[in-house]
Amino acid sequence: MKDRHITDILEGAPFASLSEDELKTVRAHADACADCRRAYDAARVASLLVKEGAAATFEPSPFFQTRVLAALRERQAANAPFSFARLWKTAGALVGSMAASVALLAGLTFLAPAPTSGEPAASDVASVSSPSTAEDVILNQDDATDDQISYGQVLTAIYDEDEGDVR
């Protein structure tokens, strides 16, 4: 019962706030009781340690304010509400490329002139206007004028091609 009384005094209030009378009572009891002396010693040292622990504090660094403001801006940007601008920022490239593709296809479909039935195809016209092989030149010689190509040029083209085949 006495032990109980001592520990109640030790634990009922901060050790540093115990009155001199209370401390005398505790010490007197502790002198005669090993358990109570251990409790007294532990309470006293614990009080010292807690005070030392409480005294050890940190001060903010000079950059702390800047750091908090930067973190705030970052968090605000991350939590910004849904908006067209934000959507555009994230999906702008994709949407842009899709729109360009659609415009190109529409242009090719509706704006390019379709070939009529009486006229030769564009590829035919190109091959006639610019003969590149000897056969083309001979087959189309009626259409070609004399000042456009000479007989010698035709022969040269034929021989060059034959030599190429032999090699």
Add this chain to the structure above:
Amino acid sequence: MELARRATHDESAFAEIVRRYSPRVFRTASRFFRRREQVEEVAQEVFLKAFTQLENFEGRGSLEGWLTRIATNTCLNLLRTAKRRPETMISELTEDEGAWLDEHAADALTEQSRSSVEDKLVAADLAERLLANLSPDDRLVLTLVDGEETPVKEVAQMTGWSESKVKVQAFRARRRMRAALEKLLARSGRRRSSGGSLESAG
């Protein structure tokens, strides 16, 4: 109140709040954490949280008190969710810590002997090891009431607990702290001989 209202839309006003109250928030966070990086991290989180809640600040109490309460709750929640460290073992005590215990357990007027910077550092580290073994609530109440001699009423306001709860929590925290230290002193084998008189030491 005016500063708080302005800070909801004016960054410079919020910067002023950070500048003015960061020492207080750091002091609060230092009660729970011993590493500077941790304290700084927590303090930053406190201000970011405060910014989002500034509109709810009604100005009934001081802005400093309101921020301290946010800081206290933030630290308590962080420690509650964190994994508790295993109990301090006597084998983990450094030589300096053992010597500190030896000296102070034997000295009834210990205040006179703790003057050197090294002594204070050893004590602060040892205190941290012991406090880390307590629950966050025990740690807080012990640091505030016994360490900083904060009135019970103020602790109640800070934590949102009733005054009775603060007193009961403090009572239990002292008991746990004392029990842990008793165990430590008994294991260390550094305690003074049992024949010494406390009266003569005092």
